[in-house]
Amino acid sequence: MVSGNLSIFFQALQRPCWVDVRWLGRAPVLVLLAAVVGCASPQSPPPDEKTGKRELGNWNFETGDFTGWRTRSTGNGAWHVYEDGARPPDPTDTDPNYPFKVPEPPEGRFAAVTDMRAPGTRILYRDVELDGRFKLSFTVFYESHEVRFSSPANLDQNHPEPNLQFRVDLIDPAARLDSLAAKDVLATIFRTARGDPGKLEPRTLSFDLSRWAGQKVRLRFAQVDNRGPLRAGVDDVRLEAVGG
Numbered sequence: 001m002v003s004g005n006l007s008i009f010f011q012a013l014q015r016p017c018w019v020d021v022r023w024l025g026r027a028p029v030l031v032l033l034a035a036v037v038g039c040a041s042p043q044s045p046p047p048d049e050k051t052g053k054r055e056l057g058n059w060n061f062e063t064g065d066f067t068g069w070r071t072r073s074t075g076n077g078a079w080h081v082y083e084d085g086a087r088p089p090d091p092t093d094t095d096p097n098y099p100f101k102v103p104e105p106p107e108g109r110f111a112a113v114t115d116m117r118a119p120g121t122r123i124l125y126r127d128v129e130l131d132g133r134f135k136l137s138f139t140v141f142y143e144s145h146e147v148r149f150s151s152p153a154n155l156d157q158n159h160p161e162p163n164l165q166f167r168v169d170l171i172d173p174a175a176r177l178d179s180l181a182a183k184d185v186l187a188t189i190f191r192t193a194r195g196d197p198g199k200l201e202p203r204t205l206s207f208d209l210s211r212w213a214g215q216k217v218r219l220r221f222a223q224v225d226n227r228g229p230l231r232a233g234v235d236d237v238r239l240e241a242v243g244g
Contacts, residue, residue: 059126059237059238060107060108060110060111060235060236060237060238061081061105061108061110061111061112061235062108062109062110063110064081064083064109064110065081066079066081066112066124068126069112069124069125069126070124070125070126071122071123071124071125072122072123072125072177073120073121073122073123074120074121074157075118075119075120075121075157075158076116076117076118076119076120077093077114077115077116077117077118077120077122078090078093078114078115078116078120078122079112079113079114079122079123079124079221080093080112080113080114080115081110081111081112082102082105082110082111082112082113083105083109083110084104085101085102085103085104085105086100086101087100088100088115089113089115090115093115093116093117094115094116094117095116095117095118095229098145098228098229100115100231101143102141102143102231102233103141103201103202103233105235106139106141106202106204106235106236107139107235107236108235108236110235111233111234111235111236112124112221112233112234112235113231113232113233113234114223114230114231114232114233115229115231116225116229116231119157119158119225119226119227120157120224120225121155121156121157121178121222121223121224122222122223122224123155123177123178123220123221123222123223124220124221124222124234125177125218125219125220125221126218126219127173127216127217127218127219128216128217128218128219128239129215129216130209130212130213130214130215130216130217131213131214132213132214132241132243133209133210133213133241133242133243134209134210134213134239134240134241134242135206135207135208135209135239135240135242136189136206136207136208136209136219136237136238136239137204137205137206137207137236137237137238137240138168138204138205138234138235138236138237138238139202139203139204139205139234139235139236140166140168140190140200140202140203140205140221140232140233140234141200141201141202141203141232141233141234142166142192142199142200142223142230142231142232142233143198143199143200143230143231144164144198144199144225144228144229144230144231145198145228145229145230146162146164146198146225146227146228146229146230148162148164148194149164149165149192149193149194149195149196150162150163150164150165150194150227151163151164151165151167151191151192151193151194153180154178154180155178155180155222155224156178156224157224157225157226158226159226162226162227163224163225163226163227164192164224164225164226164227164228164230165191165192165222165223165224165230166190166191166192166221166222166223166224166230166232167188167190167191167192167221167222167223168188168189168190168191168205168219168220168221168222168234169185169186169187169188169189169219169220169222170185170186170187170188170189170207170209170212170217170218170219170220171184171185171186171217171218171220172184172186172217172218173216173217173218175218177220178222186212186217187207189205189207190205202233202235204236208242209239210242210243219237221234
């Protein structure tokens with residue numbers, strides 16, 4: 001990782017597999033489930049010797065991969081770590097009809113972004129044990145080629161109506177990964193909604209996690225599209241101890 005004082009258990013992450021499916025008009029022609037393996041949950045480190053603060057993590061993808069993270073994709077496409085906002089990280093996983101063009105990584109050399117050739121659901125997540133009070137911050141951005149966002153109460157790319165959304169949730173680790181049930185979603189930190197602009201430049205958000213001190217939670221970045229590409233990105237995810 002990027003800081004020598006982080007106490008995190010690592011496990012190699014395997015990329016999801018998919019088939020080369022395409023949009024036929026505005027409808028999907030094939031769907032394939034993809035499974036991945038994951039990694040262990042991070043633990044809190046001791047206070048930093050210089051600042052006295054306890055930073056739980058600065059997970060900004062500077063390893064150039066998804067070390068410490070898990071991903072799951074259904075349908076087509078996946079989360080990727082990228083370096084160049086004008087060059088797709090995997091040319092076989094991008095739609096040539098909608099050229100890849102996203103912001104340069106907002107912090108450091110790398111960031112994470114979704115890319116696709118056809119409809120799909122892509123989830124990036126990690127579990128965190130909060131042994132104290134912490135503040136979460138991260139930078140998000142997106143660009144949609146279908147301006148009209150639609151956010152039904154599911155993350156299913158096979159939903160019969162338009163499903164075009166990007167959201168960041170804190171969820172119960174015991175819940176189904178794609179659940180949007182009220183009992184499973186502890187907090188929705190960010191989400192697109194009908195009427196939002198089709199493009200969001202990098203924006204840093206913060207959220208107080210003190211309410212869940214002493215608990216294990218799951219941070220989930222989820223993106224769905226079934227009416228055209230929606231490339232969504234995240235960078236500079238931080239959890240910093242607050243208070244005494």
